[in-house]
Amino acid sequence: MADINRSKASSTDSSSASYDNSSSTAGRVAQNSVFERFARAGFVVSGIVHLIIGYIAIRIALGGAGGTADQSGAMTELAAQPGGIVALWVGVVAFGLMALWRLAEAALGSSSKPDADSKTSEAINRVKAFSLAVVYFAFAFSAFGFARGRGKSSSDETAGLTARLMQTTAGTIALVAGGLIIIAIGGYHIYKGARQNFLDDLEGATSDLVRRLGIIGYIAKGLAITAIGLLVILAATQSEPNKAAGLDGAFKTLGAQPYGVALLVVAGLGIVTYGLYSFAMARYARM
Template sequence: MSGLSAGTERAGGGKTSSAAGRIAQNGVFERFARGGFVMTGIVHLIVGYIAIRIALGGSGGNADQSGAMAELVSKPGGVIVMWIGVFAFLLMGLWRIAEAVFGSASKPEADNKKKEAFHRVKAFSLAVIYFSFALSAFGFARGSGKSSSQQSAGITGRLMQNTAGKVALVVAGLIIIGIGGYHVYKGISRKFLKDLDGNTGDLVRRLGMAGYLAKGLAVAAIGLLVILAVGHAEPGKAAGLDGALKTLGAQPYGVILLVVAGLGIITYGLYSFVMARYARM
C-alpha cells in the first residue's frame, strides 16, 4: 500500500486523511472492501451475459443488478457467494463513508477545497450505491430478493402523482444523465488511471476506456428513460438498466446494439477486477 502511505504524507499530516488511511489500512477491512469490486465485477459480467442472451433470443430475465443476483443465487454455491457479497458491499460502503467524512487518504485535496468537496460528495454517493447493493444482496441471500426494475417503476409511479414529484424525477433524470456523461468523460480522458496504484499496461487502459464508456452510456440512457417516463406519463418506462437495455434492443439493429452494450458491460465487469487489485485505498 505504498500509494496509500504516500497519499497520507502528501496530506501534510492532516488528521482527516490520516484517519481515513488508518481505516483503509486495516488488513481485514481492506480485503473485504476490495471484495466489493470483485462482486461488482461479477454482477456486471452476469448483466452483460443476460443482455446478450436476450439479444440472441434466449430465455429472458432482468438485465440489471437484481437479475444478475437472481441468476447467481440459482447456481450451486450461489447463496454462499451472495452472503459474501453482502459483507463485501457493506464494507465497501463503509470505506466510501470514511472517505466522505475524513477525506481520501490516497487522493488528498487539502490545497483545493472544490476538488475536496467534489471527492467527498462522490464518495458519499458511491456509499449509498454500495449500501443499496448490500441490501439487495441481503434480500437475495435470504430468498426474498425483488426486481429493481419493478421497484424503480413503482417509485416513479408514486412520484408522478403530483407536480413536485414530477419535477423531482426530471431533476433526478438530469443528474443521472450527468453521472453517465462523467463516466464517458472519465473513460475517454483516461482519468480512471488516477484511481489505480502502480504501473498499468495497454490492456488495463483499454478495458477502462471501453468499460467506462459503456457504463456511462447505459447510465445516461437510464436518466433519459426517467425523463421520458414523466413526459409520457408512463412510469413503466423508468425501469432502470433492464428497461434501458430492452428499449435499446427494440430499436432498428437492436440485436447488434444490445450485443455491443452487453459486451461493454462485461468489459466494465472485467475492469472491476482490475480495481480489486490496483485501486488506491
C-alpha cells in the first residue's frame, strides 16, 4: 500500500512539475520585454478601435454622417486619419503578438494563473486562450488588409458567408449553432462584468474607476455580442442573410426600435467605455 501511495505521489509530483515547466515556459514567452510591449500595445489599438466603433454608433444615432459601426468601419476611419496607416501596421504586429501570447497559453498553460484548482479549470482556461488567439489573429489579418488599402467590410463578408451557408440544411444548422455559441460568448462577457471576474486578469492595485469601466464595458460588449448572435439565428431561420450583418447590423437594428436613438447612444457609450477599459488593460493586464 505504501508503494502504491508513493507511486501516486510520484505521479502527482511529475504532473505538477510538468505543469510548472509549461507554465514557466509560457511566462518566459509573455514576459520577454519586446514581446510584452507590443502585446500591451495591442490593448491600446483595441481600445482605439472600440472608441471609434462607439463614436460611429453615436454619430448614426444622432443623424450624422454614416459609416459602418464595426471593426472594419473603425479601421476604415482610422486609415483615413493622419498617421492612421502607421497605427494600423502597429496594430498588425501588436495583434499578432497578442495572438501568439494566447496561443502559448493554450499550448503551455497560463503563467498568470498557475494555481488552476483542477484539470477541468485548466482545460477551460486553455480553450479560452485558444479562442482569444483566433480573435486576435482575425484582428491582425483585418488590420493587415486595411493597412495595405485592401480592407473589406466585415458586415458584407458576414452576410455573404451566411447566404452561402443557408443554401444547405447543414449550413443552416451550422448557422444556428454558431449563433448560439455567439450568444453564449456574449452571456459570458455580461457575467464577467457583473461578477467583476475581469479583476482576476489584472495585476497590482486597481482604482474604482478601472473597476467601473470594466463592469460597464464588459456588460455593454456582452449585450452587443448577444445581439449579433440573435441576428445570426434570425437570419438563418427567416432566410434573410442580410440580417446577419455583425455588430453594425446589431447597432442599426437597435436604432430602428422604439426609443432607438437613445438606445443606440447608450450602446455606443458602452462600447466607448470598453475601449477606455482596454487602455487600462494595457497597463494592468497579467502577462
